[in-house]
Amino acid sequence: MSELSTLARPYAEAVFKIAVESKSTSDWSEMLEFLSAVMQDKEMVAIVRNPKVSQEQLTTLIMDICQEQVKEQSASFVKLLVQNERLILAPQISELFEAYKAEHEGYVDVELTSAYALTKEEQKKFATTLKKQLGKDVKITTSIDKSLLGGYIAKAGDKVIDGSVKGQLQQLAKKL
Amino acid sequence: MQLNPSEISDLIKKKIENFDVSVEAHTEGTVVSITDGIITVHGLSEAMQGEMLEFPGNTFGMALNLERDSVGVVMLGAYQHISEGDTVKCTGKILEVPVGEALLGRVVDGLGNPIDGKGAVETTETSPVEKIAPGVIARQSVDQPVQLGLKSIDSMIPVGRGQRELIIGDRQTGKTAIAIDAIINQKGTGVKCIYVAIGQKRSSVANVVRKLEEHDALAHTIIVTATASEAAALQFIAPYTGCSMGEFFRDKGEDALIIYDDLTKQAWAYRQMSLLLRRPPGREAYPGDVFYIHSRLLERASRINAAEVEKLTGGKVKGKTGSLTALPIIETQGGDVSAFVPTNVISITDGQIFLESDLFNSGIRPAVNAGLSVSRVGGAAQTKIIKKLGGGIRLDLAQYRELAAFAQFASDLDESTRKQIERGQRVTELMKQDQYSPMSVAEMGVSLHAANEGFLDDLDVAKVRDFEAALQSYMKSEAADLMQKINDTGDYGDEIKKGIQSAIETFIKTSSW
Numbered sequence: 286m287s288e289l290s291t292l293a294r295p296y297a298e299a300v301f302k303i304a305v306e307s308k309s310t311s312d313w314s315e316m317l318e319f320l321s322a323v324m325q326d327k328e329m330v331a332i333v334r335n336p337k338v339s340q341e342q343l344t345t346l347i348m349d350i351c352q353e354q355v356k357e358q359s360a361s362f363v364k365l366l367v368q369n370e371r372l373i374l375a376p377q378i379s380e381l382f383e384a385y386k387a388e389h390e391g392y393v394d395v396e397l398t399s400a401y402a403l404t405k406e407e408q409k410k411f412a413t414t415l416k417k418q419l420g421k422d423v424k425i426t427t428s429i430d431k432s433l434l435g436g437y438i439a440k441a442g443d444k445v446i447d448g449s450v451k452g453q454l455q456q457l458a459k460k461l
Numbered sequence: 462m463q464l465n466p467s468e469i470s471d472l473i474k475k476k477i478e479n480f481d482v483s484v485e486a487h488t489e490g491t492v493v494s495i496t497d498g499i500i501t502v503h504g505l506s507e508a509m510q511g512e513m514l515e516f517p518g519n520t521f522g523m524a525l526n527l528e529r530d531s532v533g534v535v536m537l538g539a540y541q542h543i544s545e546g547d548t549v550k551c552t553g554k555i556l557e558v559p560v561g562e563a564l565l566g567r568v569v570d571g572l573g574n575p576i577d578g579k580g581a582v583e584t585t586e587t588s589p590v591e592k593i594a595p596g597v598i599a600r601q602s603v604d605q606p607v608q609l610g611l612k613s614i615d616s617m618i619p620v621g622r623g624q625r626e627l628i629i630g631d632r633q634t635g636k637t638a639i640a641i642d643a644i645i646n647q648k649g650t651g652v653k654c655i656y657v658a659i660g661q662k663r664s665s666v667a668n669v670v671r672k673l674e675e676h677d678a679l680a681h682t683i684i685v686t687a688t689a690s691e692a693a694a695l696q697f698i699a700p701y702t703g704c705s706m707g708e709f710f711r712d713k714g715e716d717a718l719i720i721y722d723d724l725t726k727q728a729w730a731y732r733q734m735s736l737l738l739r740r741p742p743g744r745e746a747y748p749g750d751v752f753y754i755h756s757r758l759l760e761r762a763s764r765i766n767a768a769e770v771e772k773l774t775g776g777k778v779k780g781k782t783g784s785l786t787a788l789p790i791i792e793t794q795g796g797d798v799s800a801f802v803p804t805n806v807i808s809i810t811d812g813q814i815f816l817e818s819d820l821f822n823s824g825i826r827p828a829v830n831a832g833l834s835v836s837r838v839g840g841a842a843q844t845k846i847i848k849k850l851g852g853g854i855r856l857d858l859a860q861y862r863e864l865a866a867f868a869q870f871a872s873d874l875d876e877s878t879r880k881q882i883e884r885g886q887r888v889t890e891l892m893k894q895d896q897y898s899p900m901s902v903a904e905m906g907v908s909l910h911a912a913n914e915g916f917l918d919d920l921d922v923a924k925v926r927d928f929e930a931a932l933q934s935y936m937k938s939e940a941a942d943l944m945q946k947i948n949d950t951g952d953y954g955d956e957i958k959k960g961i962q963s964a965i966e967t968f969i970k971t972s973s974w
Contacts, residue, residue: 288530288531290503290530291529291530294529440489442504442506443488443489443490443504443505443506443507444486444487444488444489444507445486445487445488445489445550446484446485446486447484447485447486447487448484448485452485456485457477459519460476
């Protein structure tokens with residue numbers, strides 16, 4: 286996993302630069318997301334890994350699947366991936382691209398997990414406090430996990446802010 | 462001890478009341494791969510080199526390889542319950558171990574946890590395992606002796622407080638025996654001892670503990686063990702752990718003696734870790750920094766001046782210097798001191814005690830090779846009496862070695878050569894000493910005086926040790942005052958010289974052996 290993202294980094298960087306220059310980051314983002322979804326399909330992975338499938342066959346196949354999703358530049362990007370035998374990296378490239386995009390646009394993706402569903406107001410409150418803490422705009426995606434018992438866990442990349450009852454109980458257990 | 466149930470619940474109640482409900486912020490990562498004690502973790506972008514990382518199930522690892530997208534972690538202990546995808550937390554702390562007086566008399570593992578079944582270690586102080594050695598300004602030169610209690614070593618290869626003296630030799634040459642005798646001899650001197658056992662058999666460690674207990678020497682000793690069955694990371698860490706425990710005493714103006722038994726095994730453990738972490742191998746497959754792991758460890762053994770002690774204790778201890786003396790042990794293969802690790806450690810230390818299998822097998826125990834063993838700084842620290850008498854012994858043995866080789870072929874030798882050979886034989890015999898029977902300065906002084914003044918020359922070689930034993934017991938009973946005086950002052954003035962001379966003369970006239 287870690288090695289894959291090391292390999293994917295130069296591709297993501299290059300694509301991101303092109304996207305910024307042509308001011309089409311969201312188009313690229315959609316396209317990469319689509320491509321990564323395709324590459325997560327098991328049968329697709331098997332085909333890509335199959336040495337008997339030639340590069341031309343693979344290119345036509347991918348182009349057929351993507352159809353309208355790929356335009357001029359993105360088509361040549363896909364061809365490049367096929368040529369370099371790096372199609373398998375699509376999910377990592379997409380992930381890194383999103384990270385670059387977030388950094389460029391000055392926001393962070395925050396995964397907010399709570400024990401109970403949050404109201405809109407509560408979400409807003411979280412957004413403002415998290416913005417203060419992280420020093421950036423936040424994009425919140427919420428999910429519910431009953432096992433937290435109460436409170437919340439906010440995840441922004443590697444950083445985790447644990448304000449859940451479960452986490453506190455674990456801390457207490459360690460102290461005893 | 463009986464535990465009162467209400468006491469416990471009170472304690473727990475207090476802890477819960479004082480529990481600070483805080484929001485915990487940390488960095489997280491996920492386990493990617495697990496191989497032979499090395500875990501690769503994705504994420505953890507803020508991990509520090511050497512940081513403790515928390516795994517599920519209250520287990521810890523140490524971050525060693527920091528790469529762009531991943532961190533290479535060595536596990537400190539069992540890792541069988543960890544699986545791919547588990548979350549790993551940063552703790553923000555470099556590895557720390559408990560230190561303090563409470564550790565004396567205890568047996569602990571590489572992380573400072575007690576393993577002797579005597580309950581928890583009652584200490585609140587901790588210290589990081591990796592610390593920078595004292596600076597140039599903080600240091601003072603070595604000028605006080607550490608008596609190891611062995612005639613051959615204290616007279617010819619003296620060790621001073623704050624010195625690093627290597628004990629090197631093949632397997633089964635009595636390296637550990639010297640170390641144990643040194644610990645036993647520190648009883649009542651105020652020197653605290655730390656014995657670090659690395660990669661040894663558990664039975665050997667148990668033996669050492671038992672022997673120290675038998676000789677009443679465990680009370681001033683801390684034993685740190687990372688036995689052969691423990692994780693390589695623990696075997697690597699154990700010497701640093703012991704060193705931190707010793708530095709605690711040094712930094713408060715006391716003297717401590719630490720024994721690393723042995724650093725060859727530590728280097729092996731480090732080699733294993735490094736190869737598994739895919740660091741490039743160098744000579745003998747050791748990684749490039751194998752010199753540094755030993756140099757930074759041994760550099761921490763030092764003597765610090767009174768000003769530094771005052772600074773470190775916040776002015777509580779004044780006018781006292783502190784020292785940590787190190788006796789690292791290195792095991793050679795077939796007497797090869799030019800292998801990688803032995804040469805490294807020889808160059809780092811302030812001298813070496815070289816033990817030889819041939820000497821050991823021919824009954825010369827301790828099997829010290831007087832020619833190859835040196836002490837680069839200990840001479841300045843020697844007690845006066847031992848210094849004056851030891852010079853003669855060294856010379857006698859050196860001349861004997863030179864002559865002994867060719868004397869085997871010559872049938873008739875001139876008078877002076879024959880005398881030198883005979884003196885050498887007797888001195889060699891006198892240098893033998895039983896295990897677990899360290900000698901005081903006065904006892905050594907008497908034996909060395911007897912050799913220097915030629916009292917042994919008329920004896921049969923086989924009778925030398927009997928003579929010495931009888932002489933020692935005579936001195937103990939008949940000249941106790943004189944012995945006490947020598948032990949107190951360490952002087953070798955005319956008065957003491959005459960005292961010893963006359964005591965030995967009367968002994969020879971009146972006793973048999």
